[in-house]
Amino acid sequence: MTGSITTRRGFLTVAGGTALTALPLPAGQGPHDDHPPGGSSDGGQGGSGQGGSGHAPDAHGGINGATFRGGAGVDHTFNGFDPRTLLREFDLGTTSTGPDGRTVREWEIVAEDREIEVAPGVRFPAWTFDGRVPGPTLRCTAGDLLRVRFVNRSEHPHTMHFHGIHPADMDGVPMIGRGIISPGEEFTYTFDAEPFGLHLYHCHVGPLAEHIARGMYGTFIIDPPGGRPPADEMVMVMHGYNTTFDGEGNQLYAVNGIPFVYMNDPIRVRRNELVRIYLVNILEYDPINSFHLHANFFDYYPTGTRLESAEYTDTVVLGQGQRGICEVRFPHLGKYMFHAHKTEFADLGWMGLFEVVEP
Amino acid sequence: MTSAPRTRRTPLWVLGAGAVAVIAAVLTALAVFGGAALPERAGPPIEELAVERTVLTPGTIELALRNTGPDPVTVAQVFVNDSYVDFAGGDEPIGRLGTDTLRLAVPWMDGQPYTISMMTSTGLVIEHVVPAAVATPPPDPDFFGLMVLLGTYVGVIPVALGMLLLPLLRRASSTVVRVLLALTVGLLAFLAVDAAAEGFELAVLGGGAFGGALLVLLGAALAFVVLMAVDRWLATRSATPEGGSSSGMRLAAMIAIGIGLHNLGEGLAIGSAYAVGELALGTALVVGFALHNTTEGLAIVAPLSSARPRPVALVVLGLVAGAPAILGAVVGAAVNNAALAAVLFGVGVGAILQVIVQILPGLRGEGRTVDLPVLGGLAAGVAVMYLTGLLVAA
Numbered sequence: 001m002t003g004s005i006t007t008r009r010g011f012l013t014v015a016g017g018t019a020l021t022a023l024p025l026p027a028g029q030g031p032h033d034d035h036p037p038g039g040s041s042d043g044g045q046g047g048s049g050q051g052g053s054g055h056a057p058d059a060h061g062g063i064n065g066a067t068f069r070g071g072a073g074v075d076h077t078f079n080g081f082d083p084r085t086l087l088r089e090f091d092l093g094t095t096s097t098g099p100d101g102r103t104v105r106e107w108e109i110v111a112e113d114r115e116i117e118v119a120p121g122v123r124f125p126a127w128t129f130d131g132r133v134p135g136p137t138l139r140c141t142a143g144d145l146l147r148v149r150f151v152n153r154s155e156h157p158h159t160m161h162f163h164g165i166h167p168a169d170m171d172g173v174p175m176i177g178r179g180i181i182s183p184g185e186e187f188t189y190t191f192d193a194e195p196f197g198l199h200l201y202h203c204h205v206g207p208l209a210e211h212i213a214r215g216m217y218g219t220f221i222i223d224p225p226g227g228r229p230p231a232d233e234m235v236m237v238m239h240g241y242n243t244t245f246d247g248e249g250n251q252l253y254a255v256n257g258i259p260f261v262y263m264n265d266p267i268r269v270r271r272n273e274l275v276r277i278y279l280v281n282i283l284e285y286d287p288i289n290s291f292h293l294h295a296n297f298f299d300y301y302p303t304g305t306r307l308e309s310a311e312y313t314d315t316v317v318l319g320q321g322q323r324g325i326c327e328v329r330f331p332h333l334g335k336y337m338f339h340a341h342k343t344e345f346a347d348l349g350w351m352g353l354f355e356v357v358e359p
Numbered sequence: 360m361t362s363a364p365r366t367r368r369t370p371l372w373v374l375g376a377g378a379v380a381v382i383a384a385v386l387t388a389l390a391v392f393g394g395a396a397l398p399e400r401a402g403p404p405i406e407e408l409a410v411e412r413t414v415l416t417p418g419t420i421e422l423a424l425r426n427t428g429p430d431p432v433t434v435a436q437v438f439v440n441d442s443y444v445d446f447a448g449g450d451e452p453i454g455r456l457g458t459d460t461l462r463l464a465v466p467w468m469d470g471q472p473y474t475i476s477m478m479t480s481t482g483l484v485i486e487h488v489v490p491a492a493v494a495t496p497p498p499d500p501d502f503f504g505l506m507v508l509l510g511t512y513v514g515v516i517p518v519a520l521g522m523l524l525l526p527l528l529r530r531a532s533s534t535v536v537r538v539l540l541a542l543t544v545g546l547l548a549f550l551a552v553d554a555a556a557e558g559f560e561l562a563v564l565g566g567g568a569f570g571g572a573l574l575v576l577l578g579a580a581l582a583f584v585v586l587m588a589v590d591r592w593l594a595t596r597s598a599t600p601e602g603g604s605s606s607g608m609r610l611a612a613m614i615a616i617g618i619g620l621h622n623l624g625e626g627l628a629i630g631s632a633y634a635v636g637e638l639a640l641g642t643a644l645v646v647g648f649a650l651h652n653t654t655e656g657l658a659i660v661a662p663l664s665s666a667r668p669r670p671v672a673l674v675v676l677g678l679v680a681g682a683p684a685i686l687g688a689v690v691g692a693a694v695n696n697a698a699l700a701a702v703l704f705g706v707g708v709g710a711i712l713q714v715i716v717q718i719l720p721g722l723r724g725e726g727r728t729v730d731l732p733v734l735g736g737l738a739a740g741v742a743v744m745y746l747t748g749l750l751v752a753a
Contacts (some may be wrong), residue, residue, distance in 0.1 A: 061445030062418060068436055069446055121435030121480050243482025251438070251476070251484055258444075343442040347442035 020327040051217045066260075066347040073264050074117040074129060081132035083256035084265050087234045090221070091136040099136075105140050105193075111154040111181075111203075111216070118252055119349070121257060126205070126215035127154055130191020134202070134237040134258045134282070135218030137316060142196040142222050144288055151186040158211065161204035162220055163321070166191035173204045178206055195223040198304035198323045200237075200280050213242050213250075213284040219323075226309060231270055231276040231327065238281045238289045238318070238340070238347040238350065249285050251350045253340065266335055266353035277326040278304075281318035282331050291326070292341035298328035330356040366627065404430040406479050408453070410487040411696050414495045414727040420475065422487065426453040433480040439465050439473055444559045452480075467492045484592045495634060498693055506630055506688040513629060513648035514622045514684025519545050519677045521656015528664040536664045537722055538736035543614070543658035544718050545740020550621055553748070555579070557628065558704030564697035574698060578705025579712065582620060583649040608672070610662040610717055615680040617714035618655045621707035622680065626687020634692040654740075655680060662721070 063334045067200050076082040092105040103254030114131050118124040129135030140146055150160045157180045161172035169177025170191045178187045196209070205217035237257075252259050277298075283289045292315040297311035300316055304325040316324060337352050339351035373605055407428030414421040420439070426432050431452035437444055446463040453459045467473060473489040496502045528536060558575035570577065592607050668676075691700065722733050 063466045066438075067440040068443055071445065118482075119436045119478070121433065122478055122482055123480060124482055241482070243478065244484050245482075251478060251482070306687050344441050348438060349443065 005131055011196060015062060027179070055119050057169075066349075066351070068120050068260055071264065072120040073261060074120055074258050076258075079132075080114075081257065083254075083258045083261045086132065086134075086256050087099040087236070088232075089137060090233070090235070092139050093146075095144075103141065103144045104147065105144045106137075106149065106218065107138060108149045109135065109150065109160065111150070111152045111158045111229045113154045113156070116215075116257075118243070118254075118257075122243065122252075124241050124243055127156060127158070127211065128215050129160075129201075129218055133215035133217075134239065134280075135216070137203070137221065137235045137278075138220040138252045139221040139223065140193045141227075142193055142225050144193040146189075146191055146193055147290070148189040149186060149190060151180060152181045152183055155183055156211075157182050157205050159205055160189055160201055160202045162189065162201045163199040164191070164220065164222070165194045171204075172201075174206065193222045195305055196222045198278050198301075200282060200321065200323060202282065208266075209247065211246075212282065213240075213247075217241075217282040219280050220232070221304075228276065228307075229274065231274040233278070234267070235278045236280070236291070237281070238283055238291065240283050240286065240345075240348075240350075242285055248287060250283070250348070253283070253345040254349050255352065260351065262338075262352025265358070266355035268355050268357055269330060270359040271333055271356050272329050272331060275328050275330070277328070278323070279318075279326055280323040281320060283320055286342075286345075288317055288319055288342065289345065289350075290315060290341045291340060292295065293326075293328065294337040295332070296328055296330055296336060298326040301325040317341075330354065332356060333358065360472055390533065404481060406430060406432045406434055406481065406483050407484065408434075408477065408485045411458070411698075412694070413487070413489060414493055415467065415489070418464065418466055420465045420467060420473070420489070420492075422461045422463070422475065423458065424449070424453060424461065424477075426455055426460045429455060431455070431457075432458075432485075434461065434477045435465040435480045436478045437461065438478070439463060441476075445451075459693075465744050469493065473530075477643045479652075489644070496692070498603075500611040503689055504720035506633075507685050508690050509629060509633070510579035510626050510682075510685030511522040513688075514626060515653060515677065515681035517648060517650070517652030518605035518618070518622075518656040518659070518681035521658070522660045522673060522677055525660040525663060525673070526591065526656055528660060529572065531664060534732060538660065538732045539657065539661045539664075540718055541733040541736030542654075542743070543661050544690040544715055545737040546654050546658060546744045547614075547711045547715050547718075548619070548743045549738075549744035550618075551708050551715070553744075554621060554624060554704045554711070555708045558624070558701045558708065561628075561697045561704060562701035569698045574701045574707065578702040579709035581618040582709030583713045584704040584709075586616060586710055589613070589616070590713075590717065607662045607664075607666040608667025608668055610721070611666075611668075611676055612679070613717055614662065615659050615676040617707075618680040620703075622652075622655075623687040624700065624704040625693035626684035626689075627703055629684075630688035630693075631700065632691075633688075637683075640674050653680075654743055654747065662718070680700035703713045 033293075061071070076084075092103040092109065093235075095106050096106075098104045109129050112128055112131055114126050114128050115123045116126050116128075116133060118126075126130070126133055138148070140269060145258075148160060148162075150158075152158050159172040159179070159181055167177075170189050171177065172189060174180045181187050199220040199222065200219050201220045205209040205211050217237070217239065218236070219237055236255045239257075240254065241252040242249065243251045254260075255262070267328055279291055281289045292312075297312055297314050300311040302310050302322075302324045304323070309327070316326070317339050318324070333356050336356065337356045338354060339346035400559065405428045409425050409427045410422050411425050412421075412423035414423075422556070424434070431450040431454050433450040437446050444463050444465055446461050448461045449459050451459075462478075463475070465473070470491050474491055475487045475489065477485045479485065479555070496505075517666055528539065531539070555575060558578070559572050562571045562574050590609070590613055593612065628636070660673075685705070722729055
């Protein structure tokens with residue numbers, strides 16, 4: 001997109017009443033917890049089936065910044081996934097111990113075509129892993145033996161291509177190894193979890209840009225052997241939707257599937273607690289994306305492959321496929337924006353709020 | 360038609376009713392069964408919207424939409440210059456040819472361009488560009504007063520000025536009168552072509568739901584036929600008592616009506632241009648139009664060189680030709696509808712063509728041929744309009 005005129009933002013004065021809709025804090029704090037859906041977030045509003053946020057139309061808009069019509073949210077129930085809970089969901093698969101004593105970790109991932117509501121009232125014919133955009137966050141520990149059974153129930157040919165170190169025939173690209181997995185077929189990708197760090201997976205069938213832009217991507221985390229220090233962990237996959245399918249930029253930008261979702265429902269974190277953000281950029285059609293956190297600084301671990309922070313900053317710029325781990329402690333209470341500091345993307349949906357509360 | 364009247368025949372109304380009944384029955388059957396026999400359209404829905412009117416008030420941009428496509432359209436979200444905005448209206452799908460109004464909360468800046476992108480429920484984006492944001496004048500008495508003044512400046516006054524040349528015409532020889540009539544034809548021809556071009560341009564803006572360029576042609580044909588009928592009617596009324604001078608008066612009246620219909624369209628264009636802030640008002644515009652339209656006044660009085668019209672009649676002729684500019688300016692500023700403007704431009708074209716057809720016989724000289732001075736007059740008419748038209752930047 002070109003020719004943007006960014007809007008001055010003054011969100012921090014958003015009416016206090018909207019905080020009622022914020023998500024509760026996660027129940028557990030261990031890095032490997034698979035948190036239950038935060039259904040209680042709808043409790044204060046009635047209509048728990050809707051899942052969308054019923055904000056007053058005067059919450060944003062105009063000089064208060066970009067917003068969907070009436071500050072509305074999408075129907076997460078219809079979509080079958082909810083970015084507000086997906087944020088802290090890590091799929092550890094099912095584990096067993098192999099004959100050599102290694103951990104064997106298995107997943108079944110299903111490709112399916114699915115229409116999702118990407119903005120209130122706008123349906124997008126997505127191609128998905130497990131019916132959601134982004135796909136599930138697969139998490140393992142360095143040295144695990146991984147078996148990913150990939151079942152293609154889509155009408156289109158797909159693959160699963162993992163970033164990491166593995167043999168050529170497990171790379172999930174056409175013409176090499178098993179190659180394309182046709183509709184109705186399946187294949188199990190088997191490889192070792194290495195190197196530790198923050199990676200991603202996506203479909204690699206041509207036209208590649210379209211298969212990615214349609215929603216076929218997800219996060220792939222390999223924890224270092226000893227794990228990382230305990231933290232409130234979350235995943236943020238930066239992406240977009242080219243709803244016109246013209247291959248020229250995107251009309252909607254988001255983290256974790258739905259634009260503006262964390263504006264309506266700020267991500268609650270505790271004061272002074274370590275927060276770890278697994279940040280992945282898979283944005284198609286635009287050359288760069290970025291992440292900027294207001295009023296706080298974070299340690300940045302590019303690709304997560306080293307345990308030492310490479311940078312102490314409040315803004316990082318990522319090309320497609322780039323990712324990194326951000327670690328931050330919020331010393332002050334209140335609401336803090338985070339958004340692409342390609343502010344045009346922010347105004348087109350890629351913005352959100354942290355809300356820091358007392359521990 | 361010519362069958363023998365004696366044989367006993369079915370009454371006409373029975374035949375008619377029978378035919379209508381059969382047609383209705385077949386159409387109903389087609390609608391019920393025929394449609395089902397054909398497959399649905401294979402492709403995705405065709406979504407089209409035309410913006411018929413844009414109103415800018417501080418903090419708000421209002422769009423009057425019309426669905427110009429075959430399928431219903433739902434505007435789900437709107438982004439302006441790549442930023443999503445809150446808006447009201449458009450809650451329901453807009454059906455074919457249906458209308459709706461969106462009120463966008465946009466903190467727009469004076470003079471800035473804005474691209475308004477309407478995202479439909481299917482993710483299609485329909486764009487509307489506001490080339491330079493200018494507050495739309497509120498439709499209050501002051502504003503309409505201004506439009507009346509504008510219409511008077513560009514329509515009534517110049518025409519009246521042109522008509523002041525009548526005493527000169529009275530002294531002129533018949534050849535000079537014929538040359539002046541030729542000049543009139545030249546300038547009318549210029550107006551017709553110019554108005555047609557502008558009408559086609561407007562028709563494209565209108566989105567084509569109501570016929571696009573066809574609107575201009577329809578308007579022209581309709582005006583031509585109606586004015587022809589008016590002329591016949593005037594002819595039968597005035598045929599008996601007076602004679603020569605009345606036919607000159609009749610021609611002048613027809614020219615005045617034609618020019619009046621043209622000025623209606625011109626006023627409309629000026630009014631809408633002003634409403635969207637595209638019209639630079641001021642001395643240049645007023646003087647330009649005055650010179651341009653003074654020639655129109657000359658055209659009206661050209662057939663009157665041998666007539667002795669009463670002053671009241673002259674005033675009426677002047678108002679018929681000039682006053683529609685006032686009406687046009689007011690309507691144009693208030694409605695600002697491209698399709699309507701296209702029709703009115705077409706009407707002006709048809710009216711002018713009809714007038715040209717009427718004047719042409721009078722151009723022939725003694726030998727019933729079109730001589731050199733007349734041809735010169737034709738060319739001069741076109742040239743004068745072109746040159747004075749350059750003075751008008753609207």
